Amino acid sequence: xxxxxxxxxxxxxxxxxxxxxxxxxxxxxxxxxxxxxxxxxxxxxxxxxxxxxxxxxxxxxxxxxxxxxxxxxxxxxxxxxxxxxxxxxxxxxxxxxxxxxxxxxxxxxxxxxxxxxxxxxxxxxxxxxxxxxxxxxxxxxxxxxxxxxxxxxxxxxxxxxxxxxxxxxxxxxxxxxxxxxxxxxxxxxxxxxxxxxxxxxxxxxxxxxxxxxxxxxxxxxxxxxxxxxxxxx
Amino acid sequence: xxxxxxxxxxxxxxxxxxxxxxxxxxxxxxxxxxxxxxxxxxxxxxxxxxxxxxxxxxxxxxxxxxxxxxxxxxxxxxxxxxxxxxxxxxxxxxxxxxxxxxxxxxxxxxxxxxxxxxxxxxxxxxxxxxxxxxxxxxxxxxxxxxxxxxxxxxxxxxxxxxxxxxxxxxxxxxxxxxxxxxxxxxxxxxxxxxxxxxxxxxxxxxxxxxxxxxxxxxxxxxxxxxxxxxxxx
Numbered sequence: 001x002x003x004x005x006x007x008x009x010x011x012x013x014x015x016x017x018x019x020x021x022x023x024x025x026x027x028x029x030x031x032x033x034x035x036x037x038x039x040x041x042x043x044x045x046x047x048x049x050x051x052x053x054x055x056x057x058x059x060x061x062x063x064x065x066x067x068x069x070x071x072x073x074x075x076x077x078x079x080x081x082x083x084x085x086x087x088x089x090x091x092x093x094x095x096x097x098x099x100x101x102x103x104x105x106x107x108x109x110x111x112x113x114x115x116x117x118x119x120x121x122x123x124x125x126x127x128x129x130x131x132x133x134x135x136x137x138x139x140x141x142x143x144x145x146x147x148x149x150x151x152x153x154x155x156x157x158x159x160x161x162x163x164x165x166x167x168x169x170x171x172x173x174x175x176x177x178x179x180x181x182x183x184x185x186x187x188x189x190x191x192x193x194x195x196x197x198x199x200x201x202x203x204x205x206x207x208x209x210x211x212x213x214x215x216x217x218x219x220x221x222x223x224x225x226x227x228x229x230x231x232x233x
Numbered sequence: 234x235x236x237x238x239x240x241x242x243x244x245x246x247x248x249x250x251x252x253x254x255x256x257x258x259x260x261x262x263x264x265x266x267x268x269x270x271x272x273x274x275x276x277x278x279x280x281x282x283x284x285x286x287x288x289x290x291x292x293x294x295x296x297x298x299x300x301x302x303x304x305x306x307x308x309x310x311x312x313x314x315x316x317x318x319x320x321x322x323x324x325x326x327x328x329x330x331x332x333x334x335x336x337x338x339x340x341x342x343x344x345x346x347x348x349x350x351x352x353x354x355x356x357x358x359x360x361x362x363x364x365x366x367x368x369x370x371x372x373x374x375x376x377x378x379x380x381x382x383x384x385x386x387x388x389x390x391x392x393x394x395x396x397x398x399x400x401x402x403x404x405x406x407x408x409x410x411x412x413x414x415x416x417x418x419x420x421x422x423x424x425x426x427x428x429x430x431x432x433x434x435x436x437x438x439x440x441x442x443x444x445x446x447x448x449x450x451x452x453x454x455x456x457x458x459x460x461x462x463x464x465x466x
Contacts, residue, residue, distance in 0.1 A: 110438060110441040140440075205343060209339055209342055211343075212339070223453045
């Protein structure tokens with residue numbers, strides 16, 4: 001039973017809240033029974049696994065928690081990455097909010113067979129906020145990293161100023177298909193849009209906001225494309 | 234120029250981070266130029282409006298900011314609520330996360346003509362996190378409050394164990410239509426589902442997570458229904 005806050009495992013967990021420590025060590029933290037169970041189900045062996053009241057005093061575990069308090073179990077895992085692939089996958093460009101990265105990983109796991117591919121400017125998918133938002137999907141479907149220029153297949157850039165609606169573009173898309181969603185404010189860079197096989201927008205009301213939240217746009221996009229492609233088959 | 238942290242307007246802004254203060258005063262805070270401009274565009278008069286460097290020392294405004302720092306302008310507004318209505322609207326049941334409530338308000342503004350209707354157990358739409366996630370849509374489309382039992386029209390309960398896919402149910406829906414999305418963990422109460430005119434699920438991959446994040450489900454649902462209803466018309 002760990003009774004000192006100076007314990008090395010507790011110190012490691014606290015340090016892994018910082019991106020630099022995660023990058024250097026290649027490790028990350030998952031908090032809570034649901035995530036630790038998802039890791040186990042996916043065959044991820046923890047480097048450290050601490051259960052409150054069994055391995056460590058609950059107050060000490062609370063103090064290193066990024067959730068503030070209440071985690072009964074905390075695991076440390078080694079980061080993994082996937083390869084791009086699948087009939088349908090999602091590429092994120094410049095998505096700096098970790099909650100949006102995590103939620104997109106969860107949505108992609110629910111709606112398509114390929115991984116989330118992280119392009120430049122994306123938040124760390126192994127940060128505490130991203131891990132929480134991705135839920136078990138981070139373990140079932142770790143993200144890939146690859147440049148847009150090197151992805152194979154029918155690439156669709158989703159952005160607000162495209163002429164065609166996503167449903168039209170999706171009807172002509174072929175597998176493998178990669179949907180690209182990007183930074184809300186700046187939009188996708190024109191180099192990226194120019195080399196894409198298709199460009200599409202989600203039709204929005206004229207009197208509404210200029211855009212959806214980026215994770216919403218990604219989820220709607222994958223939903224639409226997965227239906228179009230299922231209808232083709 | 235305000236130079237003291239004991240200024241009453243600064244104290245009010247700080248206090249309004251607490252739900253109780255918002256409930257008692259009927260006021261809320263919007264931070265940042267984008268939100269204050271959206272309020273102005275929507276005809277909302279601020280009760281207090283402080284611009285850093287003009288009305289108040291920037292460090293003092295930073296200290297009362299819920300964002301931590303960097304807001305150049307902060308406004309205090311009186312809460313408003315809308316009435317249920319529209320050809321398509323969204324009802325939230327037990328959505329306790331303020332980010333999800335705010336994001337749903339933004340998506341509804343982009344995809345349907347009715348307001349977000351808040352049922353029991355929803356987070357305060359005027360909390361700092363919800364205001365930030367809703368962006369200008371909170372001012373363009375303030376939410377309504379009404380019980381499910383009293384809503385008119387074709388009510389669709391969206392939940393994972395419904396037999397029919399949303400696209401099928403949507404094809405038979407009539408206007409006015411209200412989509413109900415609820416608590417991720419507990420699901421919708423059976424009383425609510427039983428009195429609905431329709432029940433539907435978003436088809437998800439068998440090897441994926443049990444559900445989408447609740448704001449994602451709401452956005453996909455509104456996207457699908459708005460398309461079905463547009464196709465009918």
